[in-house]
Amino acid sequence: MARRQYPFHLIEPRWQDQWEAGQSFRAFNPGELLPPDHPFTQRHAPVGSPGPTILPPKYYILDMFPYPSGDGLHVGHPEGYTATDILARYRRARGFNVLHPMGWDAFGLPAEQYAIKTGQHPRVTTTRNIANFKRQIRSLGFSYDWSREVDTTDPGYFRWTQWIFLCLYQSWFNPLTQRAEPISALTFPSDCITDAQQRAFRDARRLAYVAEAPVWWCEALGTVLANEEVVDGRSEVGNHPVVRKPMRQWMLRITAYADRLLEDLATIEWSDSLKEMQRNWIGRSEGAEVDFQLLDHPDRLRVFTTRPDTLFGATYMVLAPEHRWVSVITTPDQRAAVEAYRTHVAQKSDRERTDATGAKTGVSTGAFAVNPVNGERIPIWIADYVLATYGTGAIMAVPAHDERDLAFARQFGLPIRPVVRPPDPTTEAIGFCGEGTAIESCGPEVSLDGLTTAAAQHRITEWLAARGLGQKTVNYKLRDWLFSRQRYWGEPFPIVWRRDADGTLYHEALPEEALPLLPPALEEYKPTPDGQPPLARAEAWVAEIPGATRELNTMPQWAGSCWYYLRYLDSRNADTFVGRDAEAYWMGTGAASATPGVDLYVGGTEHAVLHLLYARFWHKVLFDLGHVSTAEPFFKLVNQGLILGDDGQKMSKSRGNVVNPDDILKEYGADAFRLYEMFMGPLSETKPWNTQGVEGVYRFLGRFWRLMVDETSETEFEQRSAAEPGRAAEFLADLRLSAAVTGDEPTAAQWKALHTCLRKVTEDLDGLRFNTAISAMMIFVNEAMTWERKPAAVLQPFLQVLAPFAPHFCEELWERLHRHLGVETPSLPYAPWPAFDPARLVEDTLELPVQVNGKLRDVLRVPANATADALKAAALAAEKAGPFLVGKTILKVILVPGRLVNIVVG
RNA sequence: GCCGGCGUGGCGAAAUGGCAGACGCGCUAGACUCAAAAUCUGGUUCUCGCAAGGGAAUGGGGGUUCAAGUCCCUCCGCCGGCACCA
Numbered sequence: 008m009a010r011r012q013y014p015f016h017l018i019e020p021r022w023q024d025q026w027e028a029g030q031s032f033r034a035f036n037p038g039e040l041l042p043p044d045h046p047f048t049q050r051h052a053p054v055g056s057p058g059p060t061i062l063p064p065k066y067y068i069l070d071m072f073p074y075p076s077g078d079g080l081h082v083g084h085p086e087g088y089t090a091t092d093i094l095a096r097y098r099r100a101r102g103f104n105v106l107h108p109m110g111w112d113a114f115g116l117p118a119e120q121y122a123i124k125t126g127q128h129p130r131v132t133t134t135r136n137i138a139n140f141k142r143q144i145r146s147l148g149f150s151y152d153w154s155r156e157v158d159t160t161d162p163g164y165f166r167w168t169q170w171i172f173l174c175l176y177q178s179w180f181n182p183l184t185q186r187a188e189p190i191s192a193l194t195f196p197s198d199c200i201t202d203a204q205q206r207a208f209r210d211a212r213r214l215a216y217v218a219e220a221p222v223w224w225c226e227a228l229g230t231v232l233a234n235e236e237v238v239d240g241r242s243e244v245g246n247h248p249v250v251r252k253p254m255r256q257w258m259l260r261i262t263a264y265a266d267r268l269l270e271d272l273a274t275i276e277w278s279d280s281l282k283e284m285q286r287n288w289i290g291r292s293e294g295a296e297v298d299f300q301l302l303d304h305p306d307r308l309r310v311f312t313t314r315p316d317t318l319f320g321a322t323y324m325v326l327a328p329e330h331r332w333v334s335v336i337t338t339p340d341q342r343a344a345v346e347a348y349r350t351h352v353a354q355k356s357d358r359e360r361t362d363a364t365g366a367k368t369g370v371s372t373g374a375f376a377v378n379p380v381n382g383e384r385i386p387i388w389i390a391d392y393v394l395a396t397y398g399t400g401a402i403m404a405v406p407a408h409d410e411r412d413l414a415f416a417r418q419f420g421l422p423i424r425p426v427v428r429p430p431d432p433t434t435e436a437i438g439f440c441g442e443g444t445a446i447e448s449c450g451p452e453v454s455l456d457g458l459t460t461a462a463a464q465h466r467i468t469e470w471l472a473a474r475g476l477g478q479k480t481v482n483y484k485l486r487d488w489l490f491s492r493q494r495y496w497g498e499p500f501p502i503v504w505r506r507d508a509d510g511t512l513y514h515e516a517l518p519e520e521a522l523p524l525l526p527p528a529l530e531e532y533k534p535t536p537d538g539q540p541p542l543a544r545a546e547a548w549v550a551e552i553p554g555a556t557r558e559l560n561t562m563p564q565w566a567g568s569c570w571y572y573l574r575y576l577d578s579r580n581a582d583t584f585v586g587r588d589a590e591a592y593w594m595g596t597g598a599a600s601a602t603p604g605v606d607l608y609v610g611g612t613e614h615a616v617l618h619l620l621y622a623r624f625w626h627k628v629l630f631d632l633g634h635v636s637t638a639e640p641f642f643k644l645v646n647q648g649l650i651l652g653d654d655g656q657k658m659s660k661s662r663g664n665v666v667n668p669d670d671i672l673k674e675y676g677a678d679a680f681r682l683y684e685m686f687m688g689p690l691s692e693t694k695p696w697n698t699q700g701v702e703g704v705y706r707f708l709g710r711f712w713r714l715m716v717d718e719t720s721e722t723e724f725e726q727r728s729a730a731e732p733g734r735a736a737e738f739l740a741d742l743r744l745s746a747a748v749t750g751d752e753p754t755a756a757q758w759k760a761l762h763t764c765l766r767k768v769t770e771d772l773d774g775l776r777f778n779t780a781i782s783a784m785m786i787f788v789n790e791a792m793t794w795e796r797k798p799a800a801v802l803q804p805f806l807q808v809l810a811p812f813a814p815h816f817c818e819e820l821w822e823r824l825h826r827h828l829g830v831e832t833p834s835l836p837y838a839p840w841p842a843f844d845p846a847r848l849v850e851d852t853l854e855l856p857v858q859v860n861g862k863l864r865d866v867l868r869v870p871a872n873a874t875a876d877a878l879k880a881a882a883l884a885a886e887k888a889g890p891f892l893v894g895k896t897i898l899k900v901i902l903v904p905g906r907l908v909n910i911v912v913g
Numbered sequence: 914g915c916c917g918g919c920g921u922g923g924c925g926a927a928a929u930g931g932c933a934g935a936c937g938c939g940c941u942a943g944a945c946u947c948a949a950a951a952u953c954u955g956g957u958u959c960u961c962g963c964a965a966g967g968g969a970a971u972g973g974g975g976g977u978u979c980a981a982g983u984c985c986c987u988c989c990g991c992c993g994g995c996a997c998c999a
Contacts, residue, residue: 010951280917392997402999703937782936856932861980863932901979906931911979
């Protein structure tokens with residue numbers, strides 16, 4: 008154990024208590040009465056109860072709230088939290104009204120699985136885990152406004168999650184306005200008369216709807232999973248096998264918003280890679296649907312293609328094995344082969360099936376279709392490289408210009424006909440998938456020959472549309488969101504089921520007054536033996552409403568995290584999910600200069616698609632319905648990098664390289680821990696943990712401590728508290744500052760050291776470069792160590808810029824400094840950020856590097872006001888550069904003012 | 914395969930196109946000490962040289978420029994995402 012550099016163990020709890028008692032970091036809403044003695048009030052001095060125009064500008068800085076697991080925090084959590092806390096404190100000092108909240112994403116599988124094992128109610132474990140997380144987070148000194156804390160499992164919270172579900176349920180997406188609108192305003196067509204017809208009409212359009220759909224069922228977890236939760240045919244959580252199974256499920260119509268989710272990425276400041284991930288996930292592709300007349304069958308077969316211009320090159324067709332027409336069109340002599348193939352495919356795991364090694368399998372149906380452009384008969388095959396869930400589940404195969412079709416055609420000896428000439432004549436036409444010129448594309452009614460790919464696509468699509476054989480279409484990889492889970496520890500759906508006179512089952516929303524709908528008490532949290540969700544065990548609860556039964560599914564964990572950032576704005580509001588004024592103020596639509604949405608959102612990349620896509624979707628629905636005022640929730644988003652173990656490997660229990668923040672805090676204190684987390688490297692980079700590195704920043708704090716504290720009194724304090732540890736806090740009060748700390752006017756060099764530091768730290772904070780900001784402060788302290796006198800006028804601003812990083816340490820020295828000077832101590836968190844003054848950096852002489860042909864040869868000290876000619880002359884006369892000029896012709900002399908001189912010789 | 918990001922000392926890393934390696938870790942020499950810890954002072958990219966000083970060096974190769982870690986082309990490697998999406 009290293010020697011203690013300074014008594015952080017006494018200082019840190021003291022300030023944490025003080026911040027809590029004084030509610031130092033409470034953020035005030037418009038209309039809220041400001042306590043007159045609060046430092047925020049004292050700084051911004053609005054009297055009484057201000058509206059949004061009187062409050063200072065808002066700054067909303069958000070962390071991704073954690074799932075409070077039983078393991079507690081690891082060092083990755085505080086990385087993002089420290090960054091946001093530094094910025095929150097910085098913005099407070101800059102005069103913003105800062106909203107910096109924290110909460111708990113507490114519904115979830117681990118608590119439920121623990122309940123199944125032990126019978127202990129998830130509420131109990133959840134409460135316990137939250138308490139532990141809160142203790143750990145509090146011990147790091149983060150400036151959260153705890154009065155706004157949310158817990159997704161609190162009925163006062165999930166009541167509004169259920170309410171938002173009802174918003175989705177009661178809305179539809181109007182394709183004409185491209186917005187969600189109330190379903191009640193949807194007019195029925197004239198032939199839609201009976202209750203049942205009208206119900207079916209609406210139910211088919213709701214944003215939350217029920218579908219009997221093939222879903223991913225996980226036997227081990229006893230639940231279905233969303234597409235996004237299945238990785239390589241196994242559950243993302245727990246890595247259990249999953250199977251496809253048709254079930255009745257709640258779905259959310261996120262696909263209706265695909266285009267807006269895509270387009271609005273342009274309006275927000277996220278990293279390119281993150282935007283790209285969202286784009287890939289949505290997977291928009293433009294193309295056309297084309298109908299092929301089946302031979303010996305009245306129907307037409309519809310395919311989707313992004314290359315309608317290659318229609319003349321279509322030499323066969325392929326259906327997905329699951330396509331509903333396979334059994335209809337298969338000829339008797341192919342039936343056995345087709346059935347065998349379908350059985351074979353159904354047994355393949357998803358991994359085997361999507362293994363894109365190139366080997367293709369398939370079998371002919373024996374049926375034929377007619378190519379509409381040239382009347383040619385082309386065979387219809389089935390193959391598992393065509394997916395049932397994308398496009399129409401059927402393709403026209405153009406082997407000359409599609410890699411997969413080419414591989415398949417070669418495998419089965421199908422014809423390959425090039426219809427696109429590559430722009431580069433040396434490129435082989437067969438296998439060319441880019442854009443070129445159409446060739447061999449002339450039919451009885453339409454010709455594409457000589458057209459560019461774009462023009463050919465346009466021509467053929469028009470021709471198809473005119474003949475009623477196809478039209479332009481857009482397809483997405485994005486699927487609707489499977490929103491129900493067969494679990495206990497989640498939000499129950501505010502839905503009941505009834506039967507109409509014909510005995511048909513239908514669903515109905517509970518009225519808003521029925522919210523929150525609490526989950527029933529249970530003794531046993533497992534699904535029922537007949538595969539019903541655990542809620543089915545609560546028979547009385549299920550049948551509570553006469554003539555109806557409750558929906559037995561619960562919502563997925565994503566539900567609570569889709570909107571928590573809105574609840575923070577007004578978390579104690581019992582009348583609405585967020586008050587209008589609070590929403591407008593914090594989301595920035597109340598003032599022209601404010602950022603629209605959350606100013607900065609920091610979290611890990613693991614949420615790059617799921618959480619961030621879902622939350623954006625819900626936000627847009629709420630926006631359409633007039634409940635929120637911005638189209639996007641998170642204006643700027645930054646992903647913090649992963650922290651690896653000190654062996655450079657991902658931290659994991661099995662590797663034994665997990666670092667527990669509690670251990671680091673015990674040894675070095677929270678301030679050193681925070682500094683190290685930021686000093687390791689750029690926020691977004693992946694970087695390995697190194698406990699010895701903590702030692703370095705800890706020493707830095709120790710040096711500054713010794714710079715300010717009187718050595719004799721420090722020794723005395725050490726000895727007395729070693730003798731009587733119980734009275735250490737008392738002895739600490741007797742500690743004196745060094746006599747070298749004075750009210751003297753600083754020297755020019757001291758001012759320069761301070762303002763160099765101020766400038767660097769301020770710029771770096773604006774650019775989220777915490778590591779280099781800390782370097783700048785180390786440089787300042789290294790220099791200040793050499794000073795005989797330490798003027799308070801430079802120490803005080805320095806404490807202010809260090810405070811966001813090491814708040815407890817700075818509060819302590821700030822208080823002592825003011826007491827030492829015999830003046831009243833102002834609030835540190837609300838003290839105005841010290842301004843950088845360029846005049847303090849001006850110097851009489853400058854260093855001027857002299858290069859010859861780009862190589863450094865000398866460094867001269869020159870007067871700052873020297874003329875260009877004088878500088879060039881000085882460079883040419885430079886002693887150490889001289890030998891490199893001998894016998895050479897000076898071609899030119901380049902002077903970069905304030906930087907260097909380069910003498911070019913030949 | 915496609916998309917995105919990144920390659921700089923023993924390690925974490927710095928460098929508006931302008932002195933490569935700031936700051937920190939580690940190592941090392943010294944001061945203090947009976948001794949150790951802590952602290953303080955110095956050294957620490959490689960290479961030639963007793964030294965003064967020189968040369969090389971930012972994954973490899975090429976280019977633009979008076980000047981390139983930084984910009985352009987190309988190849989290699991690593992990380993992340995998507996992956997038979999027609």
